[in-house]
Amino acid sequence: xxxxxxxxxxxxxxxxxxxxxxxxxxLTVIVSLLVTGxxxxxxxNLVHISGELGNNFEFNIFIKDSVMEEDLEDVAQQLxxxxxxxxxxxxxxxxxxxxxxxxxxxxSLLQGITEEDNPFRNCYVVTxxxxxxxxxVLEEITLLDAxxxxxxxLETSKKLxxxxxxxxxxSIIVYVLLALLxxxxxxxxxxxxxxxxxxxxxxxKYVGATNGFVRTPFIIEGVIVGITGAILSSGILAYGxxxxxxxxxxxxxxxxxxxxxxxxxxxxxxxxxxxxLIGGIGAAFAVGKHLKV
Amino acid sequence: xxxFKNVTKxxxxxxxxxxxxxxxxxxxxxxxxxxxxSGAGKSTLIKLITAEERPTSGEIIINDINVTExxxxxxxxxxxxxxxxxxxxRLLDNKxxxxxxGFAMQVVGATRRQMRxxxxxxxxxxxxxxxxxxxxxxxxxxxxxxxxxxxxxANNPNLIIADEPTGNLDxxxxxxxxxxxxxxxxxxxxxxxxxxxxxxxxxxHKRVIAVDGGNIIRDDERGGYSDHE
Numbered sequence: 001x002x003x004x005x006x007x008x009x010x011x012x013x014x015x016x017x018x019x020x021x022x023x024x025x026x027l028t029v030i031v032s033l034l035v036t037g038x039x040x041x042x043x044x045n046l047v048h049i050s051g052e053l054g055n056n057f058e059f060n061i062f063i064k065d066s067v068m069e070e071d072l073e074d075v076a077q078q079l080x081x082x083x084x085x086x087x088x089x090x091x092x093x094x095x096x097x098x099x100x101x102x103x104x105x106x107x108s109l110l111q112g113i114t115e116e117d118n119p120f121r122n123c124y125v126v127t128x129x130x131x132x133x134x135x136x137v138l139e140e141i142t143l144l145d146a147x148x149x150x151x152x153x154l155e156t157s158k159k160l161x162x163x164x165x166x167x168x169x170x171s172i173i174v175y176v177l178l179a180l181l182x183x184x185x186x187x188x189x190x191x192x193x194x195x196x197x198x199x200x201x202x203x204x205k206y207v208g209a210t211n212g213f214v215r216t217p218f219i220i221e222g223v224i225v226g227i228t229g230a231i232l233s234s235g236i237l238a239y240g241x242x243x244x245x246x247x248x249x250x251x252x253x254x255x256x257x258x259x260x261x262x263x264x265x266x267x268x269x270x271x272x273x274x275x276x277l278i279g280g281i282g283a284a285f286a287v288g289k290h291l292k293v
Numbered sequence: 294x295x296x297f298k299n300v301t302k303x304x305x306x307x308x309x310x311x312x313x314x315x316x317x318x319x320x321x322x323x324x325x326x327x328x329x330x331s332g333a334g335k336s337t338l339i340k341l342i343t344a345e346e347r348p349t350s351g352e353i354i355i356n357d358i359n360v361t362e363x364x365x366x367x368x369x370x371x372x373x374x375x376x377x378x379x380x381x382x383r384l385l386d387n388k389x390x391x392x393x394x395g396f397a398m399q400v401v402g403a404t405r406r407q408m409r410x411x412x413x414x415x416x417x418x419x420x421x422x423x424x425x426x427x428x429x430x431x432x433x434x435x436x437x438x439x440x441x442x443x444x445x446x447a448n449n450p451n452l453i454i455a456d457e458p459t460g461n462l463d464x465x466x467x468x469x470x471x472x473x474x475x476x477x478x479x480x481x482x483x484x485x486x487x488x489x490x491x492x493x494x495x496x497x498h499k500r501v502i503a504v505d506g507g508n509i510i511r512d513d514e515r516g517g518y519s520d521h522e
Contacts, residue, residue: 006399017387203383206343207444208373209400210366 003213011220014193021193022225028189029229029279030236032182033271036175037237040270043171045257046163052255059138060151061088061124067146072122075146079124084137086129093120121148179278186282190222194286201290211291218287219280226279230271238264294483295319295342295452300351302337302507311337313507314351319485321451324478326494327487328518329504335487338504339456342485343375344368356451373401376445376453376482378474380460382437384429390416390440391425397447415443419473435466442473446482453477455486459493467493494518 015022063075072090079088094115101110113119126141128134142150194201204214242260297317303310312334319325329335340346341353344360353360356374363371384393394415395408403411416422419439429437438458445453455474459467471486471493478484488494494501494517501516502509 003402199383200385203385203396204400205369206372206377206383207397207400208369208371208375208448210369213369213400 007216007220010217011224014197014217014221015224018193018196021189025186025189025193025222025225025279026229026232028182028185029226029275030233032178032185032278033230033233033275034237036178036182036274037233037267037271039171039174039178040267041237041241041263043167044263044266046167048258049255059126059128059141060091061126061141062148062151063122063124063146064148065121067122071146075144076124078144078146079126079141082137082140084129084133085141086127088124088126091123091125093118093122096120096123179274182278183282183285186222186226186278187285190218190283191286191289194218194283194290198290201287205291214291215284215287218283222279222281222283223276224279226275226277226282227272228275229279230275231268233275234264234268234271237267294321294323294356295485296352296354297338297341298352298354300341300348300353302334302341302346303349310507312341312348315507315509317502317509317512319483321483322478322481324475324484324497324499325486326497326499326501326516327485327504328489328494328501330489334504334507336456337507339454339485339487342454343377344371373448374450374452376442376448376450378438378441378445378453378455378458380457382429382434382441382461384437384440384444386429389426389428390421390432390443393429393440394444394447397444401448403448411447415446418446418477419443433466434462435469438462438466438470439473442470442477446477450482452483452485455484455488457488458486459488459490464492468496471497491518 061079063072067075072092076088076090079085097113097115097118097120100120104110128137138150141147201214238260241263245257245260248257295317296319297315300312300315300317301310302312315334315338327335327338337346341348342355342360344363348361351361355371358371358374360371385396388396391412394412398408398411413422413425416425419442421436421439421443424432424436429440432440438461442453442458453474458474459470462470467490474484474486475497498515498517501511501513501518503511
């Protein structure tokens with residue numbers, strides 16, 4: 001306990017003795033975390049959007065005209081019994097007609113056509129639990145007696161699934177690369193500050209301080225710097241995101257960007273872990289070079 | 294208390310033989326001068342004692358500890374049994390006299406209570422009780438070196454190694470510092486002083502070990518400084 005208060009006091013005192021170095025390190029952490037943060041915001045949104053698209057991907061299953069109104073419920077059951085079909089919602093021909101009428105807004109064209117007797121077909125809007133194997137599922141649906149045709153845009157949905165996978169992969173790569181880069185930059189900056197205190201370290205080593213004793217205040221200093229940078233960069237990013245979100249939040253019809261609250265919480269958590277780890281490990285590396293006495 | 298058995302040190306990078314098959318025995322409570330000009334091997338000898346360097350071959354035993362076999366983790370604990378004094382004092386500029394001495398104790402995990410008791414005691418032994426709250430740059434060179442001696446004493450070592458302790462001091466102050474070291478020696482602590490200072494060696498009549506070219510060329514029980522060294 002005696003030592004812990006010493007480590008904390010020493011770590012905090014170091015921050016103020018080397019104000020310029022502290023400032024530079026915090027700045028580097030902020031810049032680094034802004035880069036990873038921007039990437040994180042984009043990638044989480046992409047994952048979110050492609051997920052939404054995947055979830056909302058709808059296939060229109062057109063039903064043969066020969067199928068009677070009262071048999072439609074059976075068709076729904078048939079559709080739902082197919083593996084991976086999440087939902088099947090009926091959109092009747094009269095409903096489609098009404099929508100169409102509203103859209104064109106000109107009744108004269110549709111003279112003589114009634115809701116009951118119109119050229120549209122009954123249709124089931126089917127959503128799948130996953131886009132994988134959508135090919136087979138749709139093929140199976142086509143084989144049903146009641147089904148006339150299936151309208152789908154499977155190519156788009158497949159591309160989206162591929163994008164999602166790539167985004168996940170790239171985000172991991174970028175994170176690792178940036179972590180290494182940040183670590184080396186921060187370690188070098190902290191090294192400058194440690195260099196000015198090498199006499200201090202040297203004396204400690206001569207009087208019999210263990211490496212852990214010498215290292216701990218520096219690690220605490222690094223973690224504080226990392227956390228400060230993390231909070232500041234998260235704040236800056238969250239504000240920027242908030243501005244963007246205010247002006248542009250609907251990506252596609254029905255699909256929105258993640259709310260600033262969710263983004264900020266996620267950013268703050270990742271940045272705190274990321275910043276704290278980078279600061280601490282960076283400092284540990286930097287001081288390690290000076291421990292050989 | 295201190296034994297070098299056939300110790301050779303060859304620096305790998307430069308391939309220089311700094312010490313060549315040295316055998317040495319220093320008893321508990323001795324006061325020993327280590328003399329020789331720069332590059333003779335004095336510094337290497339001291340670095341081997343403090344475990345800063347490892348010998349290429351041979352064995353070093355200090356306080357019954359085989360220094361040659363110490364692991365990196367054990368070295369700090371071994372160093373706590375030594376007190377080091379340097380030519381350039383090596384005090385922490387931003388800490389007071391009291392804090393500098395206390396720091397050595399804090400590093401080895403002493404409690405505040407132990408420090409409050411021990412620090413004034415060692416400061417009075419070097420005559421600095423009145424200057425406990427001074428910063429190093431408010432002290433003279435001799436006073437700074439006395440703080441360093443107090444710090445070396447803080448953890449109650451049984452061996453004090455002083456590397457050119459008077460190198461930065463005028464002759465009168467040098468004598469004063471040596472008097473403190475002699476006083477410490479009288480209370481039973483073994484003292485090894487590496488020095489160039491001919492006057493001091495000649496006036497004190499202590500054991501003199503002369504090193505040259507990595508060899509011990511002279512070991513006199515009550516010697517002086519030869520002009521050849």
